[in-house]
Amino acid sequence: MTWQEYIDTNLIGSGFISAQILSSADGSSWANSNGFSVSATEAQHILSCFKDSNKASAMGITINNVKNFVLKADDKSIYAKKDAGGVVLVKTNQTILVAVYNSNLQPGAAANACEALGDYLREQGF
Numbered sequence: 001m002t003w004q005e006y007i008d009t010n011l012i013g014s015g016f017i018s019a020q021i022l023s024s025a026d027g028s029s030w031a032n033s034n035g036f037s038v039s040a041t042e043a044q045h046i047l048s049c050f051k052d053s054n055k056a057s058a059m060g061i062t063i064n065n066v067k068n069f070v071l072k073a074d075d076k077s078i079y080a081k082k083d084a085g086g087v088v089l090v091k092t093n094q095t096i097l098v099a100v101y102n103s104n105l106q107p108g109a110a111a112n113a114c115e116a117l118g119d120y121l122r123e124q125g126f
Contacts, residue, residue, distance in 0.1 A: 003031035014113045020099040063087050090118035094126045
């Protein structure tokens with residue numbers, strides 16, 4: 001399966017994720033959904049937040065030019081919120097999954113979809 005197929009099938013295809021991107025642990029883009037882009041600056045901030053979860057809580061997470069308030073952060077996942085929507089970030093050995101949901105989607109369902117793909121990729125060595 002290609003990286004784009006993981007996005008299209010596992011995340012967009014799940015019906016729970018409105019926009020997301022899969023990027024390598026160095027912040028470069030591997031695949032993304034239509035019209036969604038994490039900037040290089042945002043990607044570097046995300047990487048630093050996985051190294052220091054206190055930074056995520058203090059500064060928040062900006063994705064696609066939208067600043068989100070961090071609810072939970074550790075070395076494997078970051079959950080953040082903006083109004084009724086939000087973002088789930090899951091780090092594996094080689095990837096960072098960024099799954100954005102809007103007010104029409106349930107935060108728990110978005111988190112479950114992203115975490116499940118993260119678990120699968122970890123099991124596969126990614």
